[in-house]
Amino acid sequence: MTATLETTVLSTVDTAVELAGVRKVFGHGNSAVVALDGVDLKVKPGEFVCLLGASGCGKSTLLNIVAGLDGATSGELQLNTSRPAVMFQEPALMPWLTAARNVELALRFAGVGRLARKRRALELLKLVRLGDVADKRPHELSGGMRQRVALARALASTTVSPDGAPALLLMDEPFAALDAITRDVLQSELLRVWETTNTAIIFVTHDVREAVRLGQRVVLLSSRPGRVVREWDVTDSKNNTDTVDEINTHLREVISGHAS
Amino acid sequence: MATPPDTLDKVGAGLDALDVPAEAHKPPIWRRFLKTGVPPIIAFALLLGVWQALWASALLPEFQLPAPVDVWNEIVRSVSTGEAFSILWTSLHRAVFGFIAAVLIATPLGLLIAKVRVVRAAIGSLLTGLQSLPSVAWVPAAILWFGVTPSTIYFVVLMGSVPSIANGLVAGIDQIPPLLPRVGRALGAGRLASARHILLPAALPGYLAGLKQGWAFSWRSLMAAEIIATSPQLGTGLGQYLHNGSSLNDINMVIAAIFLILLVGIGIELLLFRPLERAVLRARGLTGAL
Numbered sequence: 164m165t166a167t168l169e170t171t172v173l174s175t176v177d178t179a180v181e182l183a184g185v186r187k188v189f190g191h192g193n194s195a196v197v198a199l200d201g202v203d204l205k206v207k208p209g210e211f212v213c214l215l216g217a218s219g220c221g222k223s224t225l226l227n228i229v230a231g232l233d234g235a236t237s238g239e240l241q242l243n244t245s246r247p248a249v250m251f252q253e254p255a256l257m258p259w260l261t262a263a264r265n266v267e268l269a270l271r272f273a274g275v276g277r278l279a280r281k282r283r284a285l286e287l288l289k290l291v292r293l294g295d296v297a298d299k300r301p302h303e304l305s306g307g308m309r310q311r312v313a314l315a316r317a318l319a320s321t322t323v324s325p326d327g328a329p330a331l332l333l334m335d336e337p338f339a340a341l342d343a344i345t346r347d348v349l350q351s352e353l354l355r356v357w358e359t360t361n362t363a364i365i366f367v368t369h370d371v372r373e374a375v376r377l378g379q380r381v382v383l384l385s386s387r388p389g390r391v392v393r394e395w396d397v398t399d400s401k402n403n404t405d406t407v408d409e410i411n412t413h414l415r416e417v418i419s420g421h422a423s
Numbered sequence: 424m425a426t427p428p429d430t431l432d433k434v435g436a437g438l439d440a441l442d443v444p445a446e447a448h449k450p451p452i453w454r455r456f457l458k459t460g461v462p463p464i465i466a467f468a469l470l471l472g473v474w475q476a477l478w479a480s481a482l483l484p485e486f487q488l489p490a491p492v493d494v495w496n497e498i499v500r501s502v503s504t505g506e507a508f509s510i511l512w513t514s515l516h517r518a519v520f521g522f523i524a525a526v527l528i529a530t531p532l533g534l535l536i537a538k539v540r541v542v543r544a545a546i547g548s549l550l551t552g553l554q555s556l557p558s559v560a561w562v563p564a565a566i567l568w569f570g571v572t573p574s575t576i577y578f579v580v581l582m583g584s585v586p587s588i589a590n591g592l593v594a595g596i597d598q599i600p601p602l603l604p605r606v607g608r609a610l611g612a613g614r615l616a617s618a619r620h621i622l623l624p625a626a627l628p629g630y631l632a633g634l635k636q637g638w639a640f641s642w643r644s645l646m647a648a649e650i651i652a653t654s655p656q657l658g659t660g661l662g663q664y665l666h667n668g669s670s671l672n673d674i675n676m677v678i679a680a681i682f683l684i685l686l687v688g689i690g691i692e693l694l695l696f697r698p699l700e701r702a703v704l705r706a707r708g709l710t711g712a713l
Contacts, residue, residue: 232609248609255602255606257624268610272607300707301708347434
């Protein structure tokens with residue numbers, strides 16, 4: 164159990180997620196909308212990838228497909244990970260359960276025994292620095308704290324795999340509804356958690372600065388239909404405002420292309 | 424732009440400290456009693472006062488409007504002879520059995536209606552319609568089908584309470600935020616696990632409201648059935664007692680019966696459903712109505 168918290172998950176495969184020519188069409192006939200059109204994407208185990216795009220670029224659709232909540236119309240998806248965990252913009256905690264119980268619920272669905280559940284849930288809550296409020300219910304917590312409980316729950320569900328398959332965390336604008344200071348704190352919290360757990364993360368956002376700060380790689384998607392436009396390796400340009408500006412320019416181009 | 428991480432950690436710890444809610448302290452018990460117990464007592468005293476004044480004015484003859492003290496004496500008499508307990512027991516155990524049976528029937532029915540589209544289309548509106556049909560309307564039919572037997576009484580009770588309970592459960596399930604079952608699916612919950620750990624607990628407030636209403640309906644249906652379907656083999660419940668009072672032109676008995684019926688209704692609400700509902704809502708932070 165505890166091994167998943169250490170940074171030594173050895174893996175024989177070098178891709179955690181592989182999407183090849185993924186296409187998604189909603190509706191039929193004349194009213195059909197192409198949300199994704201031939202998306203290719205590779206994510207390595209333990210890699211932090213940010214998907215960037217304006218509204219309508221199918222970011223959330225892409226995430227749902229990887230999560231298995233939605234099926235692709237055509238194309239291939241290959242996962243070499245444990246069950247991917249999803250975090251949404253809202254924490255979506257069960258309001259009748261305490262923070263600890265919410266985390267335990269994920270473990271229960273994964274078939275973990277009672278005692279191990281309790282121990283692991285507390286461990287994960289401590290990881291997101293919420294060990295003290297394990298017995299509080301969601302309505303007694305602030306928005307940022309709730310989102311951290313949701314993070315602990317997501318980690319619980321994806322790092323549970325017994326065969327040590329690399330974990331995968333899918334995040335759909337998880338900090339968009341938070342105030343600026345809380346968002347700032349949570350971003351650094353997420354980076355810390357990512358470094359300690361060696362989880363691959365696909366992080367969807369429309370905020371270029373957030374993408375550059377968090378990700379190792381930023382992938383820009385076009386809108387309607389969504390395609391991969393460009394990628395940037397931003398591992399070494401964390402404090403480089405030029406990179407932010409450059410990505411911003413491209414994002415604006417993608418959006419203004421729809422002005423006509 | 425880059426803030427050193429340990430500074431941010433401090434900011435985070437500060438935010439958490441600010442965000443931890445203050446412990447709400449409970450007011451002392453006498454103050455809570457003053458707030459919630461005294462107003463209804465005053466209202467009841469006022470009612471008694473008006474009643475006493477009306478009686479004293481002698482606008483209505485004694486056989487229509489008795490003195491409060493005469494009704495009180497009738498209640499004391501029936502309690503001291505033990506009659507009141509046997510009457511209450513007869514009615515209450517019927518109501519409780521009927522209610523439990525209604526819960527057992529209505530819960531799977533409500534689940535079916537809420538989750539199976541065809542079933543909802545077929546009988547969803549019928550069930551809502553049944554709620555507006557006074558269950559006393561079933562008494563004549565039930566007497567023809569079952570005779571004047573306990574079956575008649577239970578049938579009427581069930582027809583009164585099953586629709587309320589089932590509809591409450593359906594409403595509870597309909598009002599679940601769609602994100603919760605989605606999260607369940609993302610966490611790997613199967614259909615059964617999702618129903619047990621997400622749908623049912625999430626629907627609990629609506630279900631509880633349905634149960635509460637179902638109890639009220641089964642109690643009043645029972646009274647209606649007992650008043651109309653009277654026979655020696657059924658024993659004397661509150662309804663029969665009321666019926667007897669009317670037959671004997673004994674207004675004291677009639678009013679005493681009405682008070683006892685009310686007493687049971689209010690008692691079950693205060694002792695059972697109110698605390699249950701309060702506990703469930705408080706756990707979810709829905710304290711607005713309390």
